[in-house]
Amino acid sequence: MAENPIKIPEFKAxxxxxxxxxxxxxxxxxxxxxxxxxxxxxxxxxxIPFVGEDDAAYGRxxxxxxxxxFWEGEYPEVKTTDFQPVLCQQCGAAPCEPxxxxxxxxxxxxxxxxxxxxxxxxxxxxxxxxxxxxxxxxNWRDWERPEPLTNQLNxxxxxxxxxxxxxxxxxxxxxxKAEDQAKSEGRxxxxxxxxxxxxxxxxxxxxxxxxxxxxxxxxxxxAKSRHGVQLLEELGTQPRITYLxxx
Amino acid sequence: xxxxAQPISHTHEGHHPNPREYLMLxxxxxxxxxxxxxxxxxxxxxxxxVVAAFLGLVVLVCLFGAWGYMIMxxxxxxxxxxxxxxxxxxxxxxxxxxxxxxxxxxxxxxxVFKAEFRRPxxxxxxxxxxxxxxQAGMSIFMHxxxxxxSYWMFPFPNxxxxxxxxxxxxxxxxxxxxxxLLASTMYLFLPLIPDLAMARDRSTGWRKIFYRIxxxxxRGTEGEWTHLRHAxxxxxxxxxxxxxxxxxxxxWDFAVAMRPGWNSTIFGPYFVVGALHSGIAAVAMVLIVVRxxxxxxxxxxRPEHFNALGKLMLIVSMAWAYFFFNDYMVQWYGGDKWxxxxxxxxxxxxxxxxxxxxxxxxxxxxxxxxxNKKVRTTPGLLFTIGLLINLGMWFERYIIVPISLTINRxxxxxxxxxxxxxxxxxxxxxxxxxxxxxxxSKLIPLVPVWExxxxxxxxxxxxxxxETVVTxxxxx
Numbered sequence: 001m002a003e004n005p006i007k008i009p010e011f012k013a014x015x016x017x018x019x020x021x022x023x024x025x026x027x028x029x030x031x032x033x034x035x036x037x038x039x040x041x042x043x044x045x046x047x048i049p050f051v052g053e054d055d056a057a058y059g060r061x062x063x064x065x066x067x068x069x070f071w072e073g074e075y076p077e078v079k080t081t082d083f084q085p086v087l088c089q090q091c092g093a094a095p096c097e098p099x100x101x102x103x104x105x106x107x108x109x110x111x112x113x114x115x116x117x118x119x120x121x122x123x124x125x126x127x128x129x130x131x132x133x134x135x136x137x138x139n140w141r142d143w144e145r146p147e148p149l150t151n152q153l154n155x156x157x158x159x160x161x162x163x164x165x166x167x168x169x170x171x172x173x174x175x176x177k178a179e180d181q182a183k184s185e186g187r188x189x190x191x192x193x194x195x196x197x198x199x200x201x202x203x204x205x206x207x208x209x210x211x212x213x214x215x216x217x218x219x220x221x222x223a224k225s226r227h228g229v230q231l232l233e234e235l236g237t238q239p240r241i242t243y244l245x246x247x
Numbered sequence: 248x249x250x251x252a253q254p255i256s257h258t259h260e261g262h263h264p265n266p267r268e269y270l271m272l273x274x275x276x277x278x279x280x281x282x283x284x285x286x287x288x289x290x291x292x293x294x295x296x297v298v299a300a301f302l303g304l305v306v307l308v309c310l311f312g313a314w315g316y317m318i319m320x321x322x323x324x325x326x327x328x329x330x331x332x333x334x335x336x337x338x339x340x341x342x343x344x345x346x347x348x349x350x351x352x353x354x355x356x357x358x359v360f361k362a363e364f365r366r367p368x369x370x371x372x373x374x375x376x377x378x379x380x381x382q383a384g385m386s387i388f389m390h391x392x393x394x395x396x397s398y399w400m401f402p403f404p405n406x407x408x409x410x411x412x413x414x415x416x417x418x419x420x421x422x423x424x425x426x427x428l429l430a431s432t433m434y435l436f437l438p439l440i441p442d443l444a445m446a447r448d449r450s451t452g453w454r455k456i457f458y459r460i461x462x463x464x465x466r467g468t469e470g471e472w473t474h475l476r477h478a479x480x481x482x483x484x485x486x487x488x489x490x491x492x493x494x495x496x497x498x499w500d501f502a503v504a505m506r507p508g509w510n511s512t513i514f515g516p517y518f519v520v521g522a523l524h525s526g527i528a529a530v531a532m533v534l535i536v537v538r539x540x541x542x543x544x545x546x547x548x549r550p551e552h553f554n555a556l557g558k559l560m561l562i563v564s565m566a567w568a569y570f571f572f573n574d575y576m577v578q579w580y581g582g583d584k585w586x587x588x589x590x591x592x593x594x595x596x597x598x599x600x601x602x603x604x605x606x607x608x609x610x611x612x613x614x615x616x617x618x619n620k621k622v623r624t625t626p627g628l629l630f631t632i633g634l635l636i637n638l639g640m641w642f643e644r645y646i647i648v649p650i651s652l653t654i655n656r657x658x659x660x661x662x663x664x665x666x667x668x669x670x671x672x673x674x675x676x677x678x679x680x681x682x683x684x685x686x687x688s689k690l691i692p693l694v695p696v697w698e699x700x701x702x703x704x705x706x707x708x709x710x711x712x713x714e715t716v717v718t719x720x721x722x723x
Contacts, residue, residue: 059328059662068659086657095505101415102399120409122399123322123392124417125332129652130504134330134660138392140323162321163392232656235505 022112023170024212024240026222027085031206034083039063041201045171047157049143062137064168065198082245088135088168089231090114092238096127113170121164128165132232136167171196191217266708266715269551271363274703283543284692285449290542291689302682310675313668314389322392326666331652335669336390338644339676340383344497345640347379349526351431351490355483364555366702367547370695371537372530373435378683380428382676389672416500423496430489434482440465442692494519501647507585508651517570524567525640528633531556535626537693547694550624557623564613589654598650601642608639
């Protein structure tokens, strides 16, 4: 962000996020083929329920990541824009956090991630209204898991019940696993050691994940690219995800 | 003690109106009036029981039945979705808080300004506040995903070692509504004490026990009256800022959010005026029903009251139009692309008829009709206008909540909201409100008898030459 030319004294005591431990992501829209593998992988990894056709059509699908695609013009003169996978932007100044009356939507000090504490959530859904990216999903029902799929549940991730809000966690269980592994081996986490499910599944390798506080990491290098844009940057939410466009 | 004298206003035809048209100038002996109010409480026709039984059934099925079903199934049975995470539940919350506002407004503000015509209907209005807030509170609880954990909103020491988040507008809202409910209940109860004592002295059986407990041993000594007047004076002044703050805070739930169409600085006063708009219309509607259905009420509630309330409705309608225009104008002129999309969606979207309906009901109809005294004093017409105003204000809240939520900054998620189980639940709250009101009308004196008697004592007619003059002495 450019230096403010007029020196205005800060009158709003804002909570400032520290640099250390910031995880971030870069998504290359030019590489994305819109195959939805990230969506499927995320659902498998994070125990996301299948809501069925009717609810999905009514805007209740629970996916933490969605691939947006837009059309321009009328058929047959249709021009499609790039695919845009949208997930929680893990804002540095997240609008979802202050509005929760019960501290269910909180900022993790260690990973610099917006966390949703399912057990605290009472379901007021204010966080979802205040999220400019519309990436929060709500458990509108207790959806049934058809029989063999119950064996697929990931034991590292909580299964949520009806009435709570949830959203992308940057696969925090994988971050923790890698950190524990590194700690037991007496070393730092290596760049590329933590790969969230969406990045792991992406056949085009359009999603890169890593630490933004490490200037040598691949994700930091890519995020500095001049093709990088952030969604709704003008709102000042300080997203942790950079999209590369038109390289 | 001060005495004011004022001539009775002349009509344009030049003849004097009959002073007996005014309740304050048409006194009855105390005993007779007490008996009239007691009679109104006791006289219960079979129609009352039929209506009460029907409403009870509606409450059982539509409110508790549907709510239980929703709790078991999850909010999926309602129409809320992404992006309309808030739906009719919050529309109804804002609507009921609005209804509850006018009760206090009519009662406290008119008491503070010593408007004498308020005397017979302050209680009817205050009851609306309390019962309206009950519906508003229930609508919020319905809206919550895990209502069984709603007590986590209370700041209390707990084993989870968690305090509540006072940064959240919902927390402000929760505290404001609770404060208002407590304060308005006390404000309802205080002036009720002398009437409960009156009822205690005139009843037998279980009613005697009921009134004896509630009357707190009031005997009517001079000291008790002095304390009561003092307390009422404090409460009437103190509750007004509470009332303004509550609806302002409700509006902040929307106004502080990062959303096109919501993020508006004028929402506070706009919501307060909107609340008064629907609320005063509702007071008039309730009075019309009470007058038509309850015994002896034609003496207490008169065309002069409808006339005064009709004028109030017209003025508030003008104030609402001003705030609406101000809000709309600034948002439209700003030219933000999402706000533009939203305003276009309001007017030309699939529910555009609701936007126009809101303007017709809230502005056009009151402005075209309420300037006329004949319209204001005809109960049937005033009731219809009040109903339309309430419909218009409900539309307004519907436009602000689910319709505005449809449009956000991520067009990929735009999706229409179709209400589901919200509709029976909304009907249930309406039935519950009416049922509570009906039960209350049989349990407590709906007319503050002592206030009417006090007013009648303070008023007298005198002749100065050929001019009949009303003198009002200030009892405090």
